[in-house]
Amino acid sequence: EVQLLESGGGLEQPGGSLRLSCAASGFTFRSHAMSWVRQAPGKGLEWVSSISGSGGSTYYADFVKGRFTISRDNSKNTLYLQMNSLRAEDTAVYYCAKSQDPTMVRGYVDHWGQGTLVTVSS
Amino acid sequence: DIQMTQSPSTLSASIGDRVTITCRVSQSISSWLAWYQQKPGKAPKLLIYKASTLESGVPSRFSGSGSGTEFTLTISSLQPDDFATYYCQQYNSYYTFGQGTKLEIK
Numbered sequence: 001e002v003q004l005l006e007s008g009g010g011l012e013q014p015g016g017s018l019r020l021s022c023a024a025s026g027f028t029f030r031s032h033a034m035s036w037v038r039q040a041p042g043k044g045l046e047w048v049s050s051i052s053g054s055g056g057s058t059y060y061a062d063f064v065k066g067r068f069t070i071s072r073d074n075s076k077n078t079l080y081l082q083m084n085s086l087r088a089e090d091t092a093v094y095y096c097a098k099s100q101d102p103t104m105v106r107g108y109v110d111h112w113g114q115g116t117l118v119t120v121s122s
Numbered sequence: 123d124i125q126m127t128q129s130p131s132t133l134s135a136s137i138g139d140r141v142t143i144t145c146r147v148s149q150s151i152s153s154w155l156a157w158y159q160q161k162p163g164k165a166p167k168l169l170i171y172k173a174s175t176l177e178s179g180v181p182s183r184f185s186g187s188g189s190g191t192e193f194t195l196t197i198s199s200l201q202p203d204d205f206a207t208y209y210c211q212q213y214n215s216y217y218t219f220g221q222g223t224k225l226e227i228k
Binding site for chain 2: 035037044045046047050059061095100104106107108109110111112113114115
């Protein structure tokens with residue numbers, strides 16, 4: 001059974017940093033691209049960032065470029081999102097999402113974690 | 123960037139009704155479209171991928187159609203468990219989601 005367990009969320013001040021983790025199990029982690037998708041309170045889903053199965057290719061939404069960094073450790077079956085220069089508008093539940101494909105070429109999300117809440121407020 | 127326009131934003135319907143949700147895309151994405159169901163406080167769940175392929179375990183009352191720039195999700199006979207929010211997502215170029223359709227009990 002595929003399991004994705006996010007951690008690392010919490011309350012942070014504007015300008016601060018957080019590192020999210022997603023522990024994966026139940027599938028061959030290195031064979032699947034992974035993504036972070038967020039959902040602000042009461043709002044819709046918004047793609048944040050993705051990384052290929054090998055970790056060699058990364059992709060970012062414009063609103064996080066230069067502030068967030070996605071990475072993965074295939075030896076630990078873990079996905080990360082380093083979030084710097086946080087803003088109030090980054091407040092959201094952040095979901096870890098698995099693609100059915102090793103690349104970001106025409107790969108849809110087939111499994112989601114339960115999410116971790118990030119709150120940016122002074 | 124690819125833009126998604128999902129309609130309606132809210133839909134009121136009764137048990138047994140047939141309902142249709144539409145997703146329009148700003149440029150052709152062939153059939154690279156998925157549909158998800160999300161219930162309050164829960165993660166989204168994949169229903170359909172490649173515009174019309176039903177994910178394993180999803181009831182057959184759900185169906186998807188379309189290609190290019192216009193797509194539909196149809197629920198043939200609403201069941202109590204179907205009242206939720208539905209999102210379309212293109213995966214032709216990165217990911218973009220529709221704004222969501224909240225399906226409410228009439």
